[in-house]
Amino acid sequence: MLKILVIGGGVVGRSIAWHLQRRGVQVVIVDPACAERAASWGNAGHIATEQVAPLASRAMVRSLPRRLFVRGGPLDLPPRMIATWLPFALRLLRSTQPRRFAAGEAALGSLLAEAMPAWRRLAAGLGAPDLLREQGHLVAWEDASSAARGRAAWQAANTGTARVGEIDANDRAILSVLSPNVVDAIRFSGSGQVADLDALAAAFDHALIAAGVRIERGTATIERRGAGVHVPGFDADRIIVAAGIGSRDLMAAAGDAVPLIAERGYHIRAAADRWPADLPPVVFEDRSIIVTRYADSVQVAGFVEFGRADAPPDLRKWERLERHVAALGLPITGPFRRWIGARPTLPDYLPAIGRSRRADNLYYAFGHQHLGLTLAPVTGELMAAMVLGEAPAIDCTPFDIARF
Structure with a gap:
């Protein structure tokens, strides 16, 4: 029987393992004990099928000055971490060239077109169809002029x-x-939400363990062995790196240099006593935050901070989120639980999905930036086909790390 080791137990890694075990493959997942800090379990829960245009765009670059954290915006480039984010930023600028952006948009669109069907298949297969809510989401504005601009931008955008x-x-x-401050809003259809991230993790664990998948808590290291690689302590025919931001060092050990950066997000959670249970995610676009109701909590997510995953958190960002809640008059009261996590992001805002050209038994699936939850099920399907020697249903050439 083919033996597969998946490094990383986030939503992408677990989806890959689930799809492989259904094909009669012996799978082991190795994941750090601190996995609750992974972006998989602290994200906004939004299945963002509308985010077809990569964030590495000239429009984003033009908007950068007014979006900086020091000017009240959601994006931070900490001066103390310039050595980390400047090389990434220069690569991002090259990715905004019209030809490269158009190719990236087409590639990302091919994944997102299959995201919701793949989620339906996964939720049903886990025996938890209620985890998937296909109610769309709302985008709201507090200012009439920004609402007019926002409406026009979304109506002109490629939303897949x-x-x-x-x-x-x-x-x-x-x-x-x-919120008494909201003056206008639109509703998206075709997007969705995971009803509860904790319930999703539990459903994955139940299904994987019942199928014989072994989940090990620990840290994996990769070493060269002949034309391939191996992980000490594990017997595996093939190894899949799906470790989020940790994938960079793992791939480097195999000889693959990957320009992955930690794009850190800050979130706060509180009891959901007064938040409507059936309300889909709401984006308050003027403040660049998204509010999501889970089973027993409501979460406010925002901010993009480029730097190191292990840097101390910036307390000002959590404090600003709490001020946003108060200024909007939202029915959310503390005490707030604070969370920070690192989204693994590549300069062109496309994921890395493929097989290493430097180690013949090494595969990878990481770098999903803001779309990890959205693209996890379809990534699992593609990776299972690839590892088993089948042609993936989607052309994965644009996601090969050799592009860097």
């Missing part, structure tokens, strides 16, 4: 299988109660 529409009377009534 998601569609922009008007809110109905019920949405309007709920928003007026949530």
